Amino acid sequence: MEPQLFVKMALQGWNTQVARAEKYFDALTEADFQQQVAPGKNRIVYLYGHLTSYHGLLSETLGLGEAKYPELAPVFLRSPDGPAVDEYTIAQLKQYWAEVHTRLTELFNALPAEDWFKRHNAMTxxxxxxxxxxxxxxxxxxxxxxxxxxxxxxxxx
Amino acid sequence: MEPQLFVKMALQGWNTQVARAEKYFDALTEADFQQQVAPGKNRIVYLYGHLTSYHGLLSETLGLGEAKYPELAPVFLRSPDGPAVDEYTIAQLKQYWAEVHTRLTELFNALPAEDWFKRHNAMTxxxxxxxxxxxxxxxxxxxxxxxxxxxxxxxxx
Structure with missing residues:
Protein backbone atom coordinates (compact mmCIF):
# COMPACT_ATOMS: atom_id res chain seq x y z
CA MET A 1 0.00 0.00 0.00
CA GLU A 2 1.48 3.33 -1.01
CA PRO A 3 1.29 6.29 1.37
CA GLN A 4 0.35 8.45 -1.64
CA LEU A 5 -3.04 6.74 -1.75
CA PHE A 6 -3.94 7.57 1.87
CA VAL A 7 -2.77 11.14 1.45
CA LYS A 8 -4.80 11.55 -1.71
CA MET A 9 -7.91 10.21 0.05
CA ALA A 10 -7.48 12.54 3.01
CA LEU A 11 -6.80 15.56 0.78
CA GLN A 12 -9.85 14.76 -1.36
CA GLY A 13 -11.96 14.82 1.81
CA TRP A 14 -10.46 18.13 2.91
CA ASN A 15 -10.84 19.71 -0.53
CA THR A 16 -14.45 18.57 -0.80
CA GLN A 17 -15.39 20.13 2.53
CA VAL A 18 -13.53 23.39 1.87
CA ALA A 19 -15.04 23.74 -1.61
CA ARG A 20 -18.53 23.06 -0.30
CA ALA A 21 -18.19 25.67 2.44
CA GLU A 22 -16.63 28.21 0.06
CA LYS A 23 -19.44 27.78 -2.44
CA TYR A 24 -21.94 28.33 0.36
CA PHE A 25 -20.27 31.51 1.67
CA ASP A 26 -19.71 32.92 -1.82
CA ALA A 27 -23.43 32.72 -2.58
CA LEU A 28 -24.43 34.89 0.40
CA THR A 29 -25.28 38.59 0.47
CA GLU A 30 -23.80 40.92 3.11
CA ALA A 31 -27.11 40.76 4.99
CA ASP A 32 -27.13 36.94 4.94
CA PHE A 33 -23.90 36.88 6.93
CA GLN A 34 -25.70 38.47 9.88
CA GLN A 35 -28.16 35.59 10.19
CA GLN A 36 -27.85 33.15 13.08
CA VAL A 37 -27.70 29.41 12.34
CA ALA A 38 -30.39 28.97 15.01
CA PRO A 39 -32.03 31.40 17.45
CA GLY A 40 -29.39 32.75 19.84
CA LYS A 41 -26.57 30.81 18.14
CA ASN A 42 -23.55 31.89 16.07
CA ARG A 43 -24.01 34.19 13.11
CA ILE A 44 -22.75 33.02 9.73
CA VAL A 45 -20.11 35.78 9.76
CA TYR A 46 -18.70 34.31 12.97
CA LEU A 47 -18.43 30.83 11.45
CA TYR A 48 -16.79 32.34 8.34
CA GLY A 49 -14.10 33.93 10.52
CA HIS A 50 -13.96 30.86 12.76
CA LEU A 51 -13.05 28.49 9.94
CA THR A 52 -10.68 31.07 8.42
CA SER A 53 -8.92 31.57 11.74
CA TYR A 54 -8.60 27.87 12.55
CA HIS A 55 -7.29 27.07 9.07
CA GLY A 56 -4.91 30.03 9.21
CA LEU A 57 -3.27 28.41 12.24
CA LEU A 58 -3.09 25.03 10.53
CA SER A 59 0.20 25.66 8.72
CA GLU A 60 1.87 26.27 12.08
CA THR A 61 0.15 23.32 13.77
CA LEU A 62 1.40 21.08 10.98
CA GLY A 63 4.88 22.59 11.13
CA LEU A 64 4.73 23.74 7.51
CA GLY A 65 5.13 27.49 8.01
CA GLU A 66 4.00 30.37 10.15
CA ALA A 67 0.37 30.91 11.04
CA LYS A 68 -1.75 33.18 8.84
CA TYR A 69 -3.85 35.87 10.55
CA PRO A 70 -3.25 34.66 14.13
CA GLU A 71 -4.88 37.93 15.27
CA LEU A 72 -8.27 36.40 14.34
CA ALA A 73 -8.01 33.71 17.01
CA PRO A 74 -9.00 35.82 20.07
CA VAL A 75 -12.14 36.96 18.24
CA PHE A 76 -13.20 33.93 16.20
CA LEU A 77 -11.63 30.95 17.92
CA ARG A 78 -11.20 31.65 21.60
CA SER A 79 -14.35 33.77 22.04
CA PRO A 80 -17.99 33.20 21.17
CA ASP A 81 -19.76 35.38 18.59
CA GLY A 82 -19.92 39.01 19.73
CA PRO A 83 -19.35 42.67 18.85
CA ALA A 84 -15.62 42.17 18.15
CA VAL A 85 -16.60 40.13 15.09
CA ASP A 86 -18.12 43.25 13.54
CA GLU A 87 -14.76 44.96 13.35
CA TYR A 88 -14.10 42.78 10.31
CA THR A 89 -15.88 43.40 7.03
CA ILE A 90 -17.14 40.55 4.90
CA ALA A 91 -14.81 41.70 2.12
CA GLN A 92 -11.86 41.39 4.51
CA LEU A 93 -12.85 37.94 5.68
CA LYS A 94 -13.39 36.84 2.10
CA GLN A 95 -9.86 37.93 1.25
CA TYR A 96 -8.45 36.16 4.32
CA TRP A 97 -10.38 32.99 3.50
CA ALA A 98 -9.02 32.97 -0.05
CA GLU A 99 -5.43 33.61 1.05
CA VAL A 100 -5.50 31.03 3.82
CA HIS A 101 -6.88 28.27 1.62
CA THR A 102 -4.79 29.07 -1.45
CA ARG A 103 -1.68 28.91 0.71
CA LEU A 104 -2.73 25.64 2.35
CA THR A 105 -3.34 24.08 -1.05
CA GLU A 106 0.19 25.07 -2.10
CA LEU A 107 1.73 23.75 1.10
CA PHE A 108 -0.25 20.51 0.96
CA ASN A 109 0.57 19.84 -2.68
CA ALA A 110 4.28 20.44 -2.00
CA LEU A 111 4.46 18.04 0.95
CA PRO A 112 5.83 14.59 0.11
CA ALA A 113 3.34 11.86 1.08
CA GLU A 114 5.60 10.31 3.72
CA ASP A 115 5.92 13.68 5.51
CA TRP A 116 2.21 13.61 6.27
CA PHE A 117 2.92 10.73 8.64
CA LYS A 118 5.41 12.72 10.72
CA ARG A 119 4.37 14.27 13.97
CA HIS A 120 2.67 17.67 14.09
CA ASN A 121 3.84 20.59 16.23
CA ALA A 122 1.15 20.21 18.87
CA MET A 123 2.78 17.10 20.37
CA THR A 124 6.12 15.92 21.68
CA MET B 1 4.16 3.17 5.43
CA GLU B 2 1.97 0.39 6.77
CA PRO B 3 -1.69 0.30 5.77
CA GLN B 4 -2.52 -0.59 9.40
CA LEU B 5 -1.58 2.93 10.46
CA PHE B 6 -3.97 4.65 8.12
CA VAL B 7 -6.79 2.22 8.90
CA LYS B 8 -6.23 2.84 12.59
CA MET B 9 -6.42 6.61 12.04
CA ALA B 10 -9.64 6.34 10.05
CA LEU B 11 -11.22 3.99 12.59
CA GLN B 12 -10.23 6.29 15.44
CA GLY B 13 -12.04 9.12 13.66
CA TRP B 14 -15.14 6.98 13.12
CA ASN B 15 -15.16 5.70 16.70
CA THR B 16 -14.75 9.21 18.10
CA GLN B 17 -17.71 10.54 16.13
CA VAL B 18 -19.95 7.54 16.92
CA ALA B 19 -19.09 7.69 20.63
CA ARG B 20 -19.74 11.42 20.77
CA ALA B 21 -23.13 11.06 19.11
CA GLU B 22 -24.06 8.07 21.28
CA LYS B 23 -23.18 9.93 24.46
CA TYR B 24 -25.35 12.82 23.29
CA PHE B 25 -28.38 10.65 22.47
CA ASP B 26 -28.04 8.58 25.64
CA ALA B 27 -28.28 11.70 27.80
CA LEU B 28 -31.65 12.77 26.35
CA THR B 29 -35.13 12.28 27.80
CA GLU B 30 -38.01 10.99 25.67
CA ALA B 31 -39.31 14.56 25.40
CA ASP B 32 -35.92 15.87 24.26
CA PHE B 33 -36.05 13.65 21.18
CA GLN B 34 -39.06 15.62 19.92
CA GLN B 35 -37.13 18.90 19.78
CA GLN B 36 -36.13 20.34 16.44
CA VAL B 37 -32.48 21.28 15.83
CA ALA B 38 -33.76 24.64 14.55
CA PRO B 39 -37.27 26.02 13.93
CA GLY B 40 -38.93 23.97 11.18
CA LYS B 41 -35.95 21.59 10.86
CA ASN B 42 -35.44 17.90 11.69
CA ARG B 43 -36.32 16.59 15.12
CA ILE B 44 -33.62 14.84 17.12
CA VAL B 45 -35.54 11.56 16.83
CA TYR B 46 -35.31 11.81 13.04
CA LEU B 47 -31.54 12.31 13.14
CA TYR B 48 -31.24 9.37 15.56
CA GLY B 49 -33.03 7.10 13.08
CA HIS B 50 -31.23 8.74 10.16
CA LEU B 51 -27.76 7.87 11.44
CA THR B 52 -28.93 4.41 12.54
CA SER B 53 -30.44 3.71 9.12
CA TYR B 54 -27.43 4.96 7.16
CA HIS B 55 -25.00 3.00 9.31
CA GLY B 56 -27.22 -0.08 9.12
CA LEU B 57 -26.73 -0.04 5.34
CA LEU B 58 -22.98 0.43 5.66
CA SER B 59 -22.13 -3.26 6.02
CA GLU B 60 -23.75 -3.90 2.65
CA THR B 61 -22.19 -0.83 1.00
CA LEU B 62 -18.79 -2.03 2.16
CA GLY B 63 -19.49 -5.59 1.04
CA LEU B 64 -19.03 -6.98 4.54
CA GLY B 65 -22.46 -8.48 5.12
CA GLU B 66 -26.14 -7.81 4.66
CA ALA B 67 -27.72 -4.50 5.61
CA LYS B 68 -29.22 -4.09 9.08
CA TYR B 69 -32.73 -2.63 9.35
CA PRO B 70 -33.05 -1.63 5.68
CA GLU B 71 -36.74 -0.96 6.40
CA LEU B 72 -35.69 2.27 8.15
CA ALA B 73 -34.37 3.81 4.93
CA PRO B 74 -37.72 4.91 3.40
CA VAL B 75 -38.59 6.73 6.63
CA PHE B 76 -35.27 8.08 7.88
CA LEU B 77 -33.03 8.25 4.83
CA ARG B 78 -35.10 8.79 1.72
CA SER B 79 -37.79 10.97 3.34
CA PRO B 80 -37.64 14.12 5.44
CA ASP B 81 -38.84 14.13 9.05
CA GLY B 82 -42.56 13.38 9.26
CA PRO B 83 -45.32 11.33 10.93
CA ALA B 84 -43.83 7.98 9.78
CA VAL B 85 -40.94 8.61 12.17
CA ASP B 86 -43.35 8.40 15.11
CA GLU B 87 -44.11 4.76 14.40
CA TYR B 88 -40.77 3.99 16.03
CA THR B 89 -40.30 4.33 19.77
CA ILE B 90 -37.11 5.77 21.22
CA ALA B 91 -36.51 2.43 22.96
CA GLN B 92 -36.67 0.66 19.59
CA LEU B 93 -34.29 3.12 17.93
CA LYS B 94 -31.92 2.85 20.86
CA GLN B 95 -31.82 -0.91 20.44
CA TYR B 96 -31.27 -0.59 16.67
CA TRP B 97 -28.49 1.96 17.20
CA ALA B 98 -26.73 -0.35 19.64
CA GLU B 99 -27.05 -3.41 17.40
CA VAL B 100 -25.94 -1.59 14.27
CA HIS B 101 -22.84 -0.11 15.86
CA THR B 102 -21.84 -3.18 17.84
CA ARG B 103 -22.00 -5.20 14.64
CA LEU B 104 -20.00 -2.63 12.66
CA THR B 105 -17.31 -2.61 15.32
CA GLU B 106 -17.04 -6.40 15.06
CA LEU B 107 -16.91 -6.31 11.25
CA PHE B 108 -14.37 -3.48 11.20
CA ASN B 109 -12.09 -5.10 13.75
CA ALA B 110 -12.17 -8.37 11.80
CA LEU B 111 -11.26 -6.78 8.45
CA PRO B 112 -7.57 -7.06 7.52
CA ALA B 113 -6.06 -3.60 6.89
CA GLU B 114 -5.36 -4.25 3.21
CA ASP B 115 -9.03 -5.17 2.61
CA TRP B 116 -10.04 -1.62 3.49
CA PHE B 117 -8.35 -0.54 0.28
CA LYS B 118 -10.49 -2.79 -1.91
CA ARG B 119 -13.45 -1.40 -3.77
CA HIS B 120 -16.83 -1.01 -2.10
CA ASN B 121 -20.09 -2.38 -3.49
CA ALA B 122 -21.38 0.96 -4.74
CA MET B 123 -18.94 1.03 -7.67
CA THR B 124 -17.79 -1.12 -10.56
Missing part, protein backbone atom coordinates in the same frame (compact mmCIF):
# COMPACT_ATOMS: atom_id res chain seq x y z
CA UNK A 125 8.46 13.36 20.13
CA UNK A 126 7.80 11.07 23.07
CA UNK A 127 4.02 11.18 22.67
CA UNK A 128 4.43 10.54 18.98
CA UNK A 129 6.62 7.50 19.61
CA UNK A 130 3.81 6.11 21.78
CA UNK A 131 1.11 6.85 19.23
CA UNK A 132 2.19 7.30 15.60
CA UNK A 133 -1.42 7.84 14.52
CA UNK A 134 -1.13 11.37 15.91
CA UNK A 135 0.55 12.67 12.79
CA UNK A 136 -0.08 15.55 10.40
CA UNK A 137 -2.63 13.59 8.44
CA UNK A 138 -4.73 12.90 11.54
CA UNK A 139 -4.89 16.67 12.11
CA UNK A 140 -6.12 17.10 8.54
CA UNK A 141 -8.81 14.43 9.04
CA UNK A 142 -9.88 16.12 12.26
CA UNK A 143 -10.09 19.59 10.64
CA UNK A 144 -12.08 18.05 7.79
CA UNK A 145 -14.65 16.74 10.29
CA UNK A 146 -14.66 20.16 11.91
CA UNK A 147 -15.74 21.82 8.65
CA UNK A 148 -18.51 19.24 8.20
CA UNK A 149 -19.68 19.92 11.77
CA UNK A 150 -20.14 23.63 11.08
CA UNK A 151 -21.42 23.10 7.56
CA UNK A 152 -24.25 21.05 9.04
CA UNK A 153 -25.16 24.18 11.02
CA UNK A 154 -24.83 26.56 8.08
CA UNK A 155 -27.30 24.64 5.94
CA UNK A 156 -29.99 25.18 8.58
CA UNK A 157 -30.16 28.88 7.66
CA UNK B 125 -14.41 -2.78 -11.04
CA UNK B 126 -13.76 -0.49 -13.97
CA UNK B 127 -14.43 2.70 -12.01
CA UNK B 128 -12.22 1.41 -9.23
CA UNK B 129 -9.37 0.72 -11.62
CA UNK B 130 -9.61 4.36 -12.73
CA UNK B 131 -9.72 5.72 -9.20
CA UNK B 132 -8.36 3.47 -6.40
CA UNK B 133 -9.10 6.14 -3.79
CA UNK B 134 -12.76 5.09 -4.02
CA UNK B 135 -12.26 2.20 -1.66
CA UNK B 136 -13.95 1.02 1.54
CA UNK B 137 -11.90 3.34 3.68
CA UNK B 138 -13.02 6.40 1.71
CA UNK B 139 -16.62 5.42 2.46
CA UNK B 140 -15.76 5.25 6.15
CA UNK B 141 -14.12 8.71 6.03
CA UNK B 142 -17.19 10.07 4.27
CA UNK B 143 -19.60 8.55 6.82
CA UNK B 144 -17.44 9.96 9.61
CA UNK B 145 -17.83 13.46 8.16
CA UNK B 146 -21.55 12.79 7.84
CA UNK B 147 -21.85 12.15 11.60
CA UNK B 148 -19.92 15.35 12.33
CA UNK B 149 -22.25 17.27 10.00
CA UNK B 150 -25.35 16.18 11.93
CA UNK B 151 -23.65 16.41 15.32
CA UNK B 152 -23.02 20.08 14.58
CA UNK B 153 -26.80 20.42 14.26
CA UNK B 154 -27.60 18.39 17.37
CA UNK B 155 -25.48 20.57 19.64
CA UNK B 156 -27.59 23.59 18.69
CA UNK B 157 -30.51 22.18 20.69
Missing amino acids: DEDFANDPTRNRLSVLLSRTNHIAYHFGQLVLV | DEDFANDPTRNRLSVLLSRTNHIAYHFGQLVLV
Whole structure:
Protein backbone atom coordinates (compact mmCIF):
# COMPACT_ATOMS: atom_id res chain seq x y z
CA MET A 1 0.00 0.00 0.00
CA GLU A 2 1.48 3.33 -1.01
CA PRO A 3 1.29 6.29 1.37
CA GLN A 4 0.35 8.45 -1.64
CA LEU A 5 -3.04 6.74 -1.75
CA PHE A 6 -3.94 7.57 1.87
CA VAL A 7 -2.77 11.14 1.45
CA LYS A 8 -4.80 11.55 -1.71
CA MET A 9 -7.91 10.21 0.05
CA ALA A 10 -7.48 12.54 3.01
CA LEU A 11 -6.80 15.56 0.78
CA GLN A 12 -9.85 14.76 -1.36
CA GLY A 13 -11.96 14.82 1.81
CA TRP A 14 -10.46 18.13 2.91
CA ASN A 15 -10.84 19.71 -0.53
CA THR A 16 -14.45 18.57 -0.80
CA GLN A 17 -15.39 20.13 2.53
CA VAL A 18 -13.53 23.39 1.87
CA ALA A 19 -15.04 23.74 -1.61
CA ARG A 20 -18.53 23.06 -0.30
CA ALA A 21 -18.19 25.67 2.44
CA GLU A 22 -16.63 28.21 0.06
CA LYS A 23 -19.44 27.78 -2.44
CA TYR A 24 -21.94 28.33 0.36
CA PHE A 25 -20.27 31.51 1.67
CA ASP A 26 -19.71 32.92 -1.82
CA ALA A 27 -23.43 32.72 -2.58
CA LEU A 28 -24.43 34.89 0.40
CA THR A 29 -25.28 38.59 0.47
CA GLU A 30 -23.80 40.92 3.11
CA ALA A 31 -27.11 40.76 4.99
CA ASP A 32 -27.13 36.94 4.94
CA PHE A 33 -23.90 36.88 6.93
CA GLN A 34 -25.70 38.47 9.88
CA GLN A 35 -28.16 35.59 10.19
CA GLN A 36 -27.85 33.15 13.08
CA VAL A 37 -27.70 29.41 12.34
CA ALA A 38 -30.39 28.97 15.01
CA PRO A 39 -32.03 31.40 17.45
CA GLY A 40 -29.39 32.75 19.84
CA LYS A 41 -26.57 30.81 18.14
CA ASN A 42 -23.55 31.89 16.07
CA ARG A 43 -24.01 34.19 13.11
CA ILE A 44 -22.75 33.02 9.73
CA VAL A 45 -20.11 35.78 9.76
CA TYR A 46 -18.70 34.31 12.97
CA LEU A 47 -18.43 30.83 11.45
CA TYR A 48 -16.79 32.34 8.34
CA GLY A 49 -14.10 33.93 10.52
CA HIS A 50 -13.96 30.86 12.76
CA LEU A 51 -13.05 28.49 9.94
CA THR A 52 -10.68 31.07 8.42
CA SER A 53 -8.92 31.57 11.74
CA TYR A 54 -8.60 27.87 12.55
CA HIS A 55 -7.29 27.07 9.07
CA GLY A 56 -4.91 30.03 9.21
CA LEU A 57 -3.27 28.41 12.24
CA LEU A 58 -3.09 25.03 10.53
CA SER A 59 0.20 25.66 8.72
CA GLU A 60 1.87 26.27 12.08
CA THR A 61 0.15 23.32 13.77
CA LEU A 62 1.40 21.08 10.98
CA GLY A 63 4.88 22.59 11.13
CA LEU A 64 4.73 23.74 7.51
CA GLY A 65 5.13 27.49 8.01
CA GLU A 66 4.00 30.37 10.15
CA ALA A 67 0.37 30.91 11.04
CA LYS A 68 -1.75 33.18 8.84
CA TYR A 69 -3.85 35.87 10.55
CA PRO A 70 -3.25 34.66 14.13
CA GLU A 71 -4.88 37.93 15.27
CA LEU A 72 -8.27 36.40 14.34
CA ALA A 73 -8.01 33.71 17.01
CA PRO A 74 -9.00 35.82 20.07
CA VAL A 75 -12.14 36.96 18.24
CA PHE A 76 -13.20 33.93 16.20
CA LEU A 77 -11.63 30.95 17.92
CA ARG A 78 -11.20 31.65 21.60
CA SER A 79 -14.35 33.77 22.04
CA PRO A 80 -17.99 33.20 21.17
CA ASP A 81 -19.76 35.38 18.59
CA GLY A 82 -19.92 39.01 19.73
CA PRO A 83 -19.35 42.67 18.85
CA ALA A 84 -15.62 42.17 18.15
CA VAL A 85 -16.60 40.13 15.09
CA ASP A 86 -18.12 43.25 13.54
CA GLU A 87 -14.76 44.96 13.35
CA TYR A 88 -14.10 42.78 10.31
CA THR A 89 -15.88 43.40 7.03
CA ILE A 90 -17.14 40.55 4.90
CA ALA A 91 -14.81 41.70 2.12
CA GLN A 92 -11.86 41.39 4.51
CA LEU A 93 -12.85 37.94 5.68
CA LYS A 94 -13.39 36.84 2.10
CA GLN A 95 -9.86 37.93 1.25
CA TYR A 96 -8.45 36.16 4.32
CA TRP A 97 -10.38 32.99 3.50
CA ALA A 98 -9.02 32.97 -0.05
CA GLU A 99 -5.43 33.61 1.05
CA VAL A 100 -5.50 31.03 3.82
CA HIS A 101 -6.88 28.27 1.62
CA THR A 102 -4.79 29.07 -1.45
CA ARG A 103 -1.68 28.91 0.71
CA LEU A 104 -2.73 25.64 2.35
CA THR A 105 -3.34 24.08 -1.05
CA GLU A 106 0.19 25.07 -2.10
CA LEU A 107 1.73 23.75 1.10
CA PHE A 108 -0.25 20.51 0.96
CA ASN A 109 0.57 19.84 -2.68
CA ALA A 110 4.28 20.44 -2.00
CA LEU A 111 4.46 18.04 0.95
CA PRO A 112 5.83 14.59 0.11
CA ALA A 113 3.34 11.86 1.08
CA GLU A 114 5.60 10.31 3.72
CA ASP A 115 5.92 13.68 5.51
CA TRP A 116 2.21 13.61 6.27
CA PHE A 117 2.92 10.73 8.64
CA LYS A 118 5.41 12.72 10.72
CA ARG A 119 4.37 14.27 13.97
CA HIS A 120 2.67 17.67 14.09
CA ASN A 121 3.84 20.59 16.23
CA ALA A 122 1.15 20.21 18.87
CA MET A 123 2.78 17.10 20.37
CA THR A 124 6.12 15.92 21.68
CA ASP A 125 8.46 13.36 20.13
CA GLU A 126 7.80 11.07 23.07
CA ASP A 127 4.02 11.18 22.67
CA PHE A 128 4.43 10.54 18.98
CA ALA A 129 6.62 7.50 19.61
CA ASN A 130 3.81 6.11 21.78
CA ASP A 131 1.11 6.85 19.23
CA PRO A 132 2.19 7.30 15.60
CA THR A 133 -1.42 7.84 14.52
CA ARG A 134 -1.13 11.37 15.91
CA ASN A 135 0.55 12.67 12.79
CA ARG A 136 -0.08 15.55 10.40
CA LEU A 137 -2.63 13.59 8.44
CA SER A 138 -4.73 12.90 11.54
CA VAL A 139 -4.89 16.67 12.11
CA LEU A 140 -6.12 17.10 8.54
CA LEU A 141 -8.81 14.43 9.04
CA SER A 142 -9.88 16.12 12.26
CA ARG A 143 -10.09 19.59 10.64
CA THR A 144 -12.08 18.05 7.79
CA ASN A 145 -14.65 16.74 10.29
CA HIS A 146 -14.66 20.16 11.91
CA ILE A 147 -15.74 21.82 8.65
CA ALA A 148 -18.51 19.24 8.20
CA TYR A 149 -19.68 19.92 11.77
CA HIS A 150 -20.14 23.63 11.08
CA PHE A 151 -21.42 23.10 7.56
CA GLY A 152 -24.25 21.05 9.04
CA GLN A 153 -25.16 24.18 11.02
CA LEU A 154 -24.83 26.56 8.08
CA VAL A 155 -27.30 24.64 5.94
CA LEU A 156 -29.99 25.18 8.58
CA VAL A 157 -30.16 28.88 7.66
CA MET B 1 4.16 3.17 5.43
CA GLU B 2 1.97 0.39 6.77
CA PRO B 3 -1.69 0.30 5.77
CA GLN B 4 -2.52 -0.59 9.40
CA LEU B 5 -1.58 2.93 10.46
CA PHE B 6 -3.97 4.65 8.12
CA VAL B 7 -6.79 2.22 8.90
CA LYS B 8 -6.23 2.84 12.59
CA MET B 9 -6.42 6.61 12.04
CA ALA B 10 -9.64 6.34 10.05
CA LEU B 11 -11.22 3.99 12.59
CA GLN B 12 -10.23 6.29 15.44
CA GLY B 13 -12.04 9.12 13.66
CA TRP B 14 -15.14 6.98 13.12
CA ASN B 15 -15.16 5.70 16.70
CA THR B 16 -14.75 9.21 18.10
CA GLN B 17 -17.71 10.54 16.13
CA VAL B 18 -19.95 7.54 16.92
CA ALA B 19 -19.09 7.69 20.63
CA ARG B 20 -19.74 11.42 20.77
CA ALA B 21 -23.13 11.06 19.11
CA GLU B 22 -24.06 8.07 21.28
CA LYS B 23 -23.18 9.93 24.46
CA TYR B 24 -25.35 12.82 23.29
CA PHE B 25 -28.38 10.65 22.47
CA ASP B 26 -28.04 8.58 25.64
CA ALA B 27 -28.28 11.70 27.80
CA LEU B 28 -31.65 12.77 26.35
CA THR B 29 -35.13 12.28 27.80
CA GLU B 30 -38.01 10.99 25.67
CA ALA B 31 -39.31 14.56 25.40
CA ASP B 32 -35.92 15.87 24.26
CA PHE B 33 -36.05 13.65 21.18
CA GLN B 34 -39.06 15.62 19.92
CA GLN B 35 -37.13 18.90 19.78
CA GLN B 36 -36.13 20.34 16.44
CA VAL B 37 -32.48 21.28 15.83
CA ALA B 38 -33.76 24.64 14.55
CA PRO B 39 -37.27 26.02 13.93
CA GLY B 40 -38.93 23.97 11.18
CA LYS B 41 -35.95 21.59 10.86
CA ASN B 42 -35.44 17.90 11.69
CA ARG B 43 -36.32 16.59 15.12
CA ILE B 44 -33.62 14.84 17.12
CA VAL B 45 -35.54 11.56 16.83
CA TYR B 46 -35.31 11.81 13.04
CA LEU B 47 -31.54 12.31 13.14
CA TYR B 48 -31.24 9.37 15.56
CA GLY B 49 -33.03 7.10 13.08
CA HIS B 50 -31.23 8.74 10.16
CA LEU B 51 -27.76 7.87 11.44
CA THR B 52 -28.93 4.41 12.54
CA SER B 53 -30.44 3.71 9.12
CA TYR B 54 -27.43 4.96 7.16
CA HIS B 55 -25.00 3.00 9.31
CA GLY B 56 -27.22 -0.08 9.12
CA LEU B 57 -26.73 -0.04 5.34
CA LEU B 58 -22.98 0.43 5.66
CA SER B 59 -22.13 -3.26 6.02
CA GLU B 60 -23.75 -3.90 2.65
CA THR B 61 -22.19 -0.83 1.00
CA LEU B 62 -18.79 -2.03 2.16
CA GLY B 63 -19.49 -5.59 1.04
CA LEU B 64 -19.03 -6.98 4.54
CA GLY B 65 -22.46 -8.48 5.12
CA GLU B 66 -26.14 -7.81 4.66
CA ALA B 67 -27.72 -4.50 5.61
CA LYS B 68 -29.22 -4.09 9.08
CA TYR B 69 -32.73 -2.63 9.35
CA PRO B 70 -33.05 -1.63 5.68
CA GLU B 71 -36.74 -0.96 6.40
CA LEU B 72 -35.69 2.27 8.15
CA ALA B 73 -34.37 3.81 4.93
CA PRO B 74 -37.72 4.91 3.40
CA VAL B 75 -38.59 6.73 6.63
CA PHE B 76 -35.27 8.08 7.88
CA LEU B 77 -33.03 8.25 4.83
CA ARG B 78 -35.10 8.79 1.72
CA SER B 79 -37.79 10.97 3.34
CA PRO B 80 -37.64 14.12 5.44
CA ASP B 81 -38.84 14.13 9.05
CA GLY B 82 -42.56 13.38 9.26
CA PRO B 83 -45.32 11.33 10.93
CA ALA B 84 -43.83 7.98 9.78
CA VAL B 85 -40.94 8.61 12.17
CA ASP B 86 -43.35 8.40 15.11
CA GLU B 87 -44.11 4.76 14.40
CA TYR B 88 -40.77 3.99 16.03
CA THR B 89 -40.30 4.33 19.77
CA ILE B 90 -37.11 5.77 21.22
CA ALA B 91 -36.51 2.43 22.96
CA GLN B 92 -36.67 0.66 19.59
CA LEU B 93 -34.29 3.12 17.93
CA LYS B 94 -31.92 2.85 20.86
CA GLN B 95 -31.82 -0.91 20.44
CA TYR B 96 -31.27 -0.59 16.67
CA TRP B 97 -28.49 1.96 17.20
CA ALA B 98 -26.73 -0.35 19.64
CA GLU B 99 -27.05 -3.41 17.40
CA VAL B 100 -25.94 -1.59 14.27
CA HIS B 101 -22.84 -0.11 15.86
CA THR B 102 -21.84 -3.18 17.84
CA ARG B 103 -22.00 -5.20 14.64
CA LEU B 104 -20.00 -2.63 12.66
CA THR B 105 -17.31 -2.61 15.32
CA GLU B 106 -17.04 -6.40 15.06
CA LEU B 107 -16.91 -6.31 11.25
CA PHE B 108 -14.37 -3.48 11.20
CA ASN B 109 -12.09 -5.10 13.75
CA ALA B 110 -12.17 -8.37 11.80
CA LEU B 111 -11.26 -6.78 8.45
CA PRO B 112 -7.57 -7.06 7.52
CA ALA B 113 -6.06 -3.60 6.89
CA GLU B 114 -5.36 -4.25 3.21
CA ASP B 115 -9.03 -5.17 2.61
CA TRP B 116 -10.04 -1.62 3.49
CA PHE B 117 -8.35 -0.54 0.28
CA LYS B 118 -10.49 -2.79 -1.91
CA ARG B 119 -13.45 -1.40 -3.77
CA HIS B 120 -16.83 -1.01 -2.10
CA ASN B 121 -20.09 -2.38 -3.49
CA ALA B 122 -21.38 0.96 -4.74
CA MET B 123 -18.94 1.03 -7.67
CA THR B 124 -17.79 -1.12 -10.56
CA ASP B 125 -14.41 -2.78 -11.04
CA GLU B 126 -13.76 -0.49 -13.97
CA ASP B 127 -14.43 2.70 -12.01
CA PHE B 128 -12.22 1.41 -9.23
CA ALA B 129 -9.37 0.72 -11.62
CA ASN B 130 -9.61 4.36 -12.73
CA ASP B 131 -9.72 5.72 -9.20
CA PRO B 132 -8.36 3.47 -6.40
CA THR B 133 -9.10 6.14 -3.79
CA ARG B 134 -12.76 5.09 -4.02
CA ASN B 135 -12.26 2.20 -1.66
CA ARG B 136 -13.95 1.02 1.54
CA LEU B 137 -11.90 3.34 3.68
CA SER B 138 -13.02 6.40 1.71
CA VAL B 139 -16.62 5.42 2.46
CA LEU B 140 -15.76 5.25 6.15
CA LEU B 141 -14.12 8.71 6.03
CA SER B 142 -17.19 10.07 4.27
CA ARG B 143 -19.60 8.55 6.82
CA THR B 144 -17.44 9.96 9.61
CA ASN B 145 -17.83 13.46 8.16
CA HIS B 146 -21.55 12.79 7.84
CA ILE B 147 -21.85 12.15 11.60
CA ALA B 148 -19.92 15.35 12.33
CA TYR B 149 -22.25 17.27 10.00
CA HIS B 150 -25.35 16.18 11.93
CA PHE B 151 -23.65 16.41 15.32
CA GLY B 152 -23.02 20.08 14.58
CA GLN B 153 -26.80 20.42 14.26
CA LEU B 154 -27.60 18.39 17.37
CA VAL B 155 -25.48 20.57 19.64
CA LEU B 156 -27.59 23.59 18.69
CA VAL B 157 -30.51 22.18 20.69
